[in-house]
Amino acid sequence: MCFRIGSVSTETASYREAYAALSRIAAELENGDADLDRVLPLLEEARAAYAQCQSRIEAVRAVLAGAGFAGEGLTGTGLAGDGLAEAEDETGA
Numbered sequence: 001m002c003f004r005i006g007s008v009s010t011e012t013a014s015y016r017e018a019y020a021a022l023s024r025i026a027a028e029l030e031n032g033d034a035d036l037d038r039v040l041p042l043l044e045e046a047r048a049a050y051a052q053c054q055s056r057i058e059a060v061r062a063v064l065a066g067a068g069f070a071g072e073g074l075t076g077t078g079l080a081g082d083g084l085a086e087a088e089d090e091t092g093a
Helices: 015-031 036-064 083-091
Strands: none
Touching: 015 036
16 A cells, blocks of 8 residues: 655655655644545555555664674674674684
């Protein structure tokens, strides 16, 4: 199923576009600017944008898991705190 996020199809929306749509919709709903007849279409657009964001996040998680990154801190990769020092200790460098 394909929805439109603003003027962009959910099949081609980037994470940034989908997130911007969610932010715009949330602001419109919170401010009470949305006419009652517009609420359902806004909620459908928000659902599609959320699904697109979630899909992009899951894709990144899958790549990171496949690349051997460990958890949130990326320990042992040289990307977190003393992870580089730990890697150097193991190799003797």
